[in-house]
Amino acid sequence: MKFILYCRKSTESEDRQMLSLDSQEKELLALALKANLNIVKVFRESKSAKEPGRPVFNEMIKMISSGKADGILCWKIDRLSRNPVDGGQIQWLLQNEKIKCIQTFEKTFLPSDNVLLMSIEQGMASQYIRDLSSNIKRGNRAKLEKGDWPNRAPFGYLNDKANRTIAIHPVNSKYVIRAFELYSTGSHSFKEISNILYTEGLRAESGKKFYSGNIHRFIDNPFYSGLMQRDGKLYIGNHMPLISKELFDKVQNILHNKNRPRSQTHFFPLRGFLVCESCGCSLTAALKKGHHYYYCTNSKGVCTEHKTYMRENTLYPMVASLFEKLDIDENLIEILYQSAKEKLGLDEDYVKSILSTLKMSLEALTAKESRLVDTFLDRQISKEIYDRKMLEVQNERVLVSKQIQEIQEKHSKQISTLEPTKEIFLRASRARKDFLKANDEEKREIIEIIVWNLSFKNQSMAQHQFKSPYSILSKVPKDSDFQTMRRV
Numbered sequence: 001m002k003f004i005l006y007c008r009k010s011t012e013s014e015d016r017q018m019l020s021l022d023s024q025e026k027e028l029l030a031l032a033l034k035a036n037l038n039i040v041k042v043f044r045e046s047k048s049a050k051e052p053g054r055p056v057f058n059e060m061i062k063m064i065s066s067g068k069a070d071g072i073l074c075w076k077i078d079r080l081s082r083n084p085v086d087g088g089q090i091q092w093l094l095q096n097e098k099i100k101c102i103q104t105f106e107k108t109f110l111p112s113d114n115v116l117l118m119s120i121e122q123g124m125a126s127q128y129i130r131d132l133s134s135n136i137k138r139g140n141r142a143k144l145e146k147g148d149w150p151n152r153a154p155f156g157y158l159n160d161k162a163n164r165t166i167a168i169h170p171v172n173s174k175y176v177i178r179a180f181e182l183y184s185t186g187s188h189s190f191k192e193i194s195n196i197l198y199t200e201g202l203r204a205e206s207g208k209k210f211y212s213g214n215i216h217r218f219i220d221n222p223f224y225s226g227l228m229q230r231d232g233k234l235y236i237g238n239h240m241p242l243i244s245k246e247l248f249d250k251v252q253n254i255l256h257n258k259n260r261p262r263s264q265t266h267f268f269p270l271r272g273f274l275v276c277e278s279c280g281c282s283l284t285a286a287l288k289k290g291h292h293y294y295y296c297t298n299s300k301g302v303c304t305e306h307k308t309y310m311r312e313n314t315l316y317p318m319v320a321s322l323f324e325k326l327d328i329d330e331n332l333i334e335i336l337y338q339s340a341k342e343k344l345g346l347d348e349d350y351v352k353s354i355l356s357t358l359k360m361s362l363e364a365l366t367a368k369e370s371r372l373v374d375t376f377l378d379r380q381i382s383k384e385i386y387d388r389k390m391l392e393v394q395n396e397r398v399l400v401s402k403q404i405q406e407i408q409e410k411h412s413k414q415i416s417t418l419e420p421t422k423e424i425f426l427r428a429s430r431a432r433k434d435f436l437k438a439n440d441e442e443k444r445e446i447i448e449i450i451v452w453n454l455s456f457k458n459q460s461m462a463q464h465q466f467k468s469p470y471s472i473l474s475k476v477p478k479d480s481d482f483q484t485m486r487r488v
């Protein structure tokens with residue numbers, strides 16, 4: 001048999017995962033070699049197969065029809081065709097045994113097989129399903145925008161099938177309201193609320209208890225306050241709210257301000273930064289008899305010091321004393337900073353006052369927007385007026401935000417060259433004091449930024465290195481003058 005090797009890849013999304021033309025050809029040539037297939041021609045085509053009329057494909061068909069080849073080698077059967085016209089052509093050539101074999105990487109198709117047509121049908125069907133589901137999504141969005149809920153009513157409501165609306169469930173709605181009221185006191189967990197409502201007669205459809213997860217879902221669903229949430233977007237619903245927006249907001253605050261329980265294991269701020277000068281192993285930390293100690297892990301097994309424990313509170317002053325080398329007079333830093341700013345012609349106060357005015361008008365807009373929603377939810381204004389007013393507010397917000405953004409960008413571009421330098425100077429000058437009064441997490445942060453390779457021998461500090469740019473600052477003579485500073 002004389003085989004044509006056919007490779008195809010389009011730039012369309014359906015083919016994004018497909019092997020490149022080079023890879024297809026390489027893999028298939030290896031396969032041909034292994035199966036001892038006689039390749040008479042290689043065709044490569046960069047084109048989608050959704051529509052009939054591919055030039056290279058047509059050339060291949062011509063070659064087969066005239067008997068110059070009678071087999072096709074391709075990566076997958078969908079490389080040949082994704083439309084019924086081309087598919088039918090291949091199928092016809094197969095039936096007439098002009099094509100005696102189609103070999104893909106995984107399968108062999110012979111004249112007796114109808115697999116090709118089937119695969120094309122499948123391809124078209126899956127496209128149809130994709131279109132359908134995006135049509136449904138579009139339809140749902142349109143409904144939501146009109147204020148209608150496109151799905152099953154949440155617990156506490158009913159789907160009124162006759163009027164195609166959402167109605168309040170006379171009994172269940174009471175439990176939802178009760179759940180919100182209980183939670184808003186801030187003194188009940190979801191589990192407790194689930195128990196209370198159970199004793200008050202609340203049952204799920206199955207007749208069982210409503211678990212805490214269900215209660216959580218009520219509390220989190222803005223539907224009960226008259227809004228509808230879909231894919232993170234809020235819509236105003238036509239249904240009657242069960243609770244006020246005020247109660248919903250209050251409950252959300254409680255829900256999201258809960259403190260998370262903290263992990264129990266102790267955090268050792270210096271762990272990972274300290275090295276044993278004697279053997280080069282890193283020091284680890286442990287809690288012993290109520291105190292925190294650092295000691296050599298002796299992981300090389302040769303250390304003479306690994307029985308030496310250093311108390312955490314003797315280590316801290318040693319580390320802090322390092323930072324004395326970075327102490328630069330803060331007044332001097334400020335003078336340097338101000339003079340640099342003057343050179344650039346920046347007037348801080350002026351920018352600040354413009355920004356605060358603009359931010360106040362943004363806040364006013366937010367208040368206006370929320371008043372508008374409340375007024376609408378209370379049925380005091382019509383949807384038309386609401387929409388129009390809302391659009392005005394939103395447009396104005398865009399304008400103000402844009403203005404703020406522009407001013408900030410311009411200002412920060414100017415300041416961005418100065419600010420970090422000043423930060424570094426200030427951080428350095430305060431490092432010692434900051435370190436001593438910092439909590440554990442902050443201590444680690446300071447160390448991480450400023451130093452590395454702290455090594456210890458005989459319970460005292462042996463070596464250390466400052467990270468850049470602090471290494472430069474540490475070399476500035478302690479009582480240096482303005483000129484020296486600027487040179488640094």
Ligand SMILES: [Zn+2]
Pocket residue numbers: 276277278279280281296297298303304305306
């Ligand atoms: Zn050691």
